[in-house]
Amino acid sequence: MKTTFGRAALLTAITAGALAADAAAQTRRLSLDHYMDMESVSNPRISPDGSKIVYTRGWVDKVNDRRESSLYMMNADGSRKRALVDGGGARWSPDGTRILFTAAGEPSGSQIFVRWMDEEGATTQITRLENGPSSPRWSPDGEWIAFTSRVNDRADFAGVDLPSRPDGATWTTGPKIVERAGYKRDRQGYVDTGWTHVFVVPADGGAARQLTTGDWNHGGIAWSPDGSEIYFSSYRAADWDRPEHWQESEIYAVSVASGAIRQLTERRGPDAGPVPSPDGSLIAYSAGDEHRDTYRNSRIHVMNRDGSGSRLISGDYDRQSGGFQWAPDGSGLYFNVSREGYRQLHFVSVDGGVTQLTDGAHLFSLSSFAEDGTAVGTIATDHEPGDLYRFSLSTPGEVTRLTEVNADVLHGVTLGEVEEVWYESTDGFRIQGWIVKPPDFDPDREYPLMLAIHGGPHGMYNGGFNFAFQEHASNDYVVLYTNPRGSTGYGTEFANAINHDYPGADFPDLMGGVDEMLRRGYVDEDNVFVYGCSGGGILTSYIVGNTDRFRAASANCPIVNWMSAMGTSDAIGYLRTFEKPFWEDPEEWMDRSSIFYVGNVTTPTMLMTGEMDLRTPMGQTEEFYQALHYEGVPTVMVRFQGEWHGTSSRPSNFLRTQLYLRKWFEQWGTQRASVTTEDGDDGGGDGQRGGEDDGS
Structure with missing residues (x-):
C-alpha cells in the first residue's frame, strides 16, 4: 500500500478499524500489561540488489527481566517475514551473499558473527574478544571486517612488591589505581585502564589484527572505497586529556597493510564522523569551531582524500544532523535531522546547500538503500511506536509500509x-x-x-x-x-x-x-x-x-x-x-x-x-x-x-x-x-x- 505520508496517516488502518468496531463498546485502555508485549523494529538493511531486507526485532524477555533482539528477514515487498538468528546490528556484505551481526558468543559478551544468506544459512563466530566489538564494517571487497574494541592496559603507578605471602594465606585483592580524570563511566563502571583501538579480522574468521596503537581512543571508523585505508577520529596528542582540549578531535587514516597513520585535519574544534564518497575522492565529516558555549550544532564539511581543500557545504543550516550517507552518484549526502519535535530526511549537496526531502508530524529515519535507490527506514507517529517502510530516494514522501509489529497488542486499545x-x-x-x-x-x-x-x-x-x-x-x-x-x-x-x-x-x-x-x-x-x-x-x-x-x-x-x-x-x-x-x-x-x-x-x-x-x-x-x-x-x-x-x-x-x-x-x-x-x-x-x- 503506497501513501503520501502526512497527518492523515497517523493511525494504521487496523487501529482505525478497531476503534470504529469498538465505538459502541466500553473503551479498552492501555495498561502496563501491554508494555510487556510491545515489540520494536529497527536497523533495516536492504541487500545491494534491493531484493531482501534484514532488520532487528526486539521484545521483552519477561522471565529474565531484560530486553532481547533477533534478526529477521523479509522480501523487499514485505512478504515472507522470518526469523534468522538472535542478535542485532546486521550489515550486508558488498556482494549481498552474507551478513555480519553481533550476538553473545565465546568466551563471553558480544562477538561478531557472519551468516551466509543462502538456504543453508551457515553461521560462523568471527571474533573471540576479551572486550566486545563496536561498529563492525565490511571491507569493500568483503574479505575483511573492521571494528573497534577496548585494549586492556594497566596504570603506570600500579606495580608494588609485597612481602612474601605465608603459605595458604588469603590476602585482599590489590587496589584499583586511578590516574585519568575520566576514570569511570555509567553502565560500564571503572574504566581507568585500557584504550579503544581499530582492528581488522578476516571475514571467514581468524586472528584479529590491531591497526592503531598508543594511549588514545579511536572511533567513528569507515573504509576507503579501495580498501587500503580506514578513516577514524581521535585526538592523538600527548596532552589530549588536558581540560583545554576537551572539544578536540581530528580525522586520521590508517593503512590496513602497514598500520601507518596520516592526520587529515588540523584545526581547533571537533572533527568527527568521516564518510568517504563512492569514488573515494572526497571525505565528508562533521566539524565545529572551538568554543566555550554549553551547546553548538556541528556543520557538514568535505575535504579531499589527502585532507586538503576542506570546505563547509551545509552553509548556515543550524540543526542537529546525523546518519550521513553518500548519494550513489556522489552528488551529496542524505542525512536525518531531528528538529522541532519531529525527524525528517535531508540532502546536502557537495556544491553547498541543504534541502529538506520529507515533511509531516512523524519521526522519519533513513537506514539504508540499494544500488537502484530503493531505500528502507523507520517511521513513528504519535499513535504508532514505529515500523519499517520502503521508499525511493527520488520520492521519499511516497512510502510503502512493511511491518505492523504492535498491531496485535494495540488492537482495540483506545489511545x-x-x-x-x-x-x-x-x-x-x-x-x-x-x-x-x-x-x-x-x-x-x-x-x-x-x-x-x-x-x-x-x-x-x-x-x-x-x-x-x-x-x-x-x-x-x-x-x-x-x-x-x-x-x-x-x-x-x-x-x-x-x-x-x-x-x-x-x-x-x-x-x-x-x-x-x-x-x-x-x-x-x-x-x-x-x-x-x-x-x-x-x-x-x-x-x-x-x-x-x-x-x-x-x-x-x-x-x-x-x-x-x-x-x-x-x-x-x-x-x-x-x-x-x-x-x-x-x-x-x-x-x-x-x-x-x-x-x-x-x-x-x-x-x-x-x-x-x-x-x-x-x-x-x-x-x-x-x-x-x-x-x-x-x-x-x-x-x-x-x-x-x-x-x-x-x-x-x-x-x-x-x-x-x-x-x-x-x-x-x-x-x-x-x-x-x-x-x-x-x-x-x-x-x-x-x-x-x-x-x-
Whole structure:
C-alpha cells in the first residue's frame, strides 16, 4: 500500500478499524500489561540488489527481566517475514551473499558473527574478544571486517612488591589505581585502564589484527572505497586529556597493510564522523569551531582524500544532523535531522546547500538503500511506536509500509489524543510541547496534570509515540511535555540559551506551559504535579525550591549540588559549563544548585535513583533527601536495584517507575485512584520516554 505520508496517516488502518468496531463498546485502555508485549523494529538493511531486507526485532524477555533482539528477514515487498538468528546490528556484505551481526558468543559478551544468506544459512563466530566489538564494517571487497574494541592496559603507578605471602594465606585483592580524570563511566563502571583501538579480522574468521596503537581512543571508523585505508577520529596528542582540549578531535587514516597513520585535519574544534564518497575522492565529516558555549550544532564539511581543500557545504543550516550517507552518484549526502519535535530526511549537496526531502508530524529515519535507490527506514507517529517502510530516494514522501509489529497488542486499545502546542515564554522564546489527553476525554471535566521534563538538558521530546505518557493518560492524567530553552532541534541559539544559567533560564518556559494548560479549563489547578529524570530531575529539584505551585513532585536521578557532583559523577565535562571552578568562585555553583534552595521547599518531593548510577550518583539523591527530612518536608527515597543512570533499563523497573510515580501523586493529591502494585498496595510511577531513560 503506497501513501503520501502526512497527518492523515497517523493511525494504521487496523487501529482505525478497531476503534470504529469498538465505538459502541466500553473503551479498552492501555495498561502496563501491554508494555510487556510491545515489540520494536529497527536497523533495516536492504541487500545491494534491493531484493531482501534484514532488520532487528526486539521484545521483552519477561522471565529474565531484560530486553532481547533477533534478526529477521523479509522480501523487499514485505512478504515472507522470518526469523534468522538472535542478535542485532546486521550489515550486508558488498556482494549481498552474507551478513555480519553481533550476538553473545565465546568466551563471553558480544562477538561478531557472519551468516551466509543462502538456504543453508551457515553461521560462523568471527571474533573471540576479551572486550566486545563496536561498529563492525565490511571491507569493500568483503574479505575483511573492521571494528573497534577496548585494549586492556594497566596504570603506570600500579606495580608494588609485597612481602612474601605465608603459605595458604588469603590476602585482599590489590587496589584499583586511578590516574585519568575520566576514570569511570555509567553502565560500564571503572574504566581507568585500557584504550579503544581499530582492528581488522578476516571475514571467514581468524586472528584479529590491531591497526592503531598508543594511549588514545579511536572511533567513528569507515573504509576507503579501495580498501587500503580506514578513516577514524581521535585526538592523538600527548596532552589530549588536558581540560583545554576537551572539544578536540581530528580525522586520521590508517593503512590496513602497514598500520601507518596520516592526520587529515588540523584545526581547533571537533572533527568527527568521516564518510568517504563512492569514488573515494572526497571525505565528508562533521566539524565545529572551538568554543566555550554549553551547546553548538556541528556543520557538514568535505575535504579531499589527502585532507586538503576542506570546505563547509551545509552553509548556515543550524540543526542537529546525523546518519550521513553518500548519494550513489556522489552528488551529496542524505542525512536525518531531528528538529522541532519531529525527524525528517535531508540532502546536502557537495556544491553547498541543504534541502529538506520529507515533511509531516512523524519521526522519519533513513537506514539504508540499494544500488537502484530503493531505500528502507523507520517511521513513528504519535499513535504508532514505529515500523519499517520502503521508499525511493527520488520520492521519499511516497512510502510503502512493511511491518505492523504492535498491531496485535494495540488492537482495540483506545489511545489518548496527542495535541501539539506552542506558547510564548520570556525573552521572546516560543516553546513547543505536546499534551496527551485521557481516552474518552471530556473537556468539561477537570483532570490532574503531570508536567514531564526531559533530560539532557540538551535533549528533545518529540511528537512520536510515548508509552509512558499514554499509560499515565489511560489512568486519567493529562500529561504535558515540552522542550524548554536548552533543548536541541531549535538551533544553536535556543539550545545555548541556558549557558551558565542552568537550571534557571528554562524555569519560565516550564511554568509558562503550566499556565497554558490552566487557561484551557480542563486541568484541576489543585492537582498539578511535576517530575523528570536526569536533567529533568535537576529541574524538578530546582522547581520545588523556587515555587510552591505543584501539589507533589518527583525528582528522579537528579544532581542537586554541582560542587559535590563534580567530584563523584562520571560527567566531569560539566565543570566546563561554569565560568570558574567552585574553589575559585563558588557563587555561580551555589546559585545553580538546588540544595541551596531546599529551605524554600514545601512541596512533597519523592526521589528515585538507580543504586549503580554514576552519572547522577546516589549521593546526590541522598543529599536532597536528608535535607528535606531536616526541613520537615514530606519525602521518600526509592532506590532502584540493578539500575545505572535512570530507573527503567529493566522492564520490571519501568513498570515500577510508572506505578511509584502515580502512587506518590495520589498520596498527596486531592483526587484518588487505585492501582495495584506488586506488593498489593495502591501505587503509581514515574514515566520515562517510551521505557528508555533520559540521559543527563
